[in-house]
Amino acid sequence: MNMHNTSSPVTSKPEELVPSRYALKIGDIDVMVVSDGVLPLPTAMLAHNVDPSARAAWLKEMFLPPDAFDWALNAVVVRSGSQTILVDAGLGFDPDLHLPRAGQLIKRLEAAGIDLSSVTDVVLTHMHMDHVGGLLVDGVKERLRKDLRIHVAAAEVKFWDAPDFSHVSMPPGFPDALRSAAKRFVKEYGSQLRQFDEEHEVAPGVVVRRTGGHTPGHSVVRVASGGDRLMFAGDAVFAVGFEHPEWYNGFEHDPEEAARVRVQLFKELVETKGLLVATHLPFPSVGRVAADGDAFRWVPVFWDY
Template sequence: MLDATTKLSLDTISNPDRTKPEELVPSRYALRIGEIDVLVISDGVLPLPTEMLGHNASPAVRAAWLDDMFLPRDACDWPLNAVLVRSGGRTILIDAGLGFDPDLQLPRAGQLVKRLEAAGIDLASVTDVVLTHMHMDHIGGLLVDGMKERLRPDLRIHVAAAEVKFWESPDFSHTSMPPGFPDALRSAAKRFAKEYHSHLRTFDEKHEVAPGVVVYRTGGHTPGHSVVRMASGEGLTFAGDAVFAVGFDQPDWHNGFEHDPEEAARVRVRLLREMAETGEMLMATHLPFPSVGRVAIDGDAFRWVPVFWDY
């Protein structure tokens, strides 16, 4: 027998026009790392060709992995996560999502601003932005019309100096992207550098943004790609694009967006091995939302161990 709460829930789903719920799936997840507050926000999903998960793998081997994961062989949705962190009186946004690019027809991404507002986050309260790198799905949210005017005039944007330098004349010779993406990436990075130049706070290898919140340059995915470690009693690392879902089983597969695929694979293995040894938590941009878990060693590869959601 259904209780009143269950009946209400089912009634809402079966009669969506009656209550017009904004969303039927969770899009934010909060956790606490010692004295540091962390909020994972989904910016939506990117439908991309599965070949980009491992373009150096044979089609048969790649298809077998996709079958084992119950994923379609031609294209699948890549999650897109960003993170909001509060520490030491600073409110830090790690990556800014895709924003809006009508030319690429990605309507299910670019949800970050709406979902920050739904979480009660005032954009003017953000004191810092940390960019893991300058691909458009990490900076695009800052380029939405009217966004800059809603941010603080003293906003600090932290990004590796090598990343800014790279996008002055980017090299796509080792990437394997669908048509249109290189031009869109180049255009977004150029526009971002122009509009936010005065807000940039570049670093070489390592920089503490707030107490316990440190960004480290790893390179690989892009020359200035960085990860962010949050530590207060325990540790949690946001790995940006260093790790994709396939990277645990197949850490040597090359992702289509990697500008230096071989170095990216070395970075990935080194990071996953370190996380497995320490037992600290890991998050990443393109792992299934909320992307919070740990890493275990599984023979010559790794195993993703999602955390149990804490309600």
């Protein structure tokens, strides 16, 4: 697979008009951001610890609807040496949640020419269902390699034995769905989990490190080669977090720690000038972080093709 040359001939009836993949090079490492679709959620999920008027003002400033809007869902494919690494696996399919525009990852990987059997490793930033669900879709496990390695922080696996939802602010139904997906995932793939404590090198130049915060085992993936850097920050970063890193996201199990992690990652990105990709930043979600007084500023890259 040449991840830098994935365009298809133009047909009279394209399946999708909106681009769903974006490829770039980090030194000698190929990286592709793939959209899993969008997840419509209440805007209160952006900041449940602030006055609703402050949240409404930010949404208005950003030309976003006041009540609900579409969160992007991004995953990443990394090719380093002989390894093809899928970072997070999208939402999959949960009919009880009525989210038909999410769960697109598997078909979009196929559209990008990425055969599931070519994936040697999966890295999970954490085990929320919009990061593991794609591997639970009927027929997917049978198409994966028998020796597939799934890398996840040990603290994450332990957390889902008895998850604590006392500090979250999620829509009804989500806690039960999250518990169910995590439990099913461990049952299906437990023998293939490769658990690490704090940090693990998955492939040359590809390192996953636990941050905690969003979940106890939440991790970020850093890709580095030839002086280039990219961080996939999972759910540590949301669009509102640059200007307001202290605002709590409704899906954070430890929001105070999540806010500290967010600031630390932003400071690192300001210093290194490395690229940032995150699950819920608007696709293709590739950009840099600049300091802006006591807060930060998101600087999207210019689209390159």
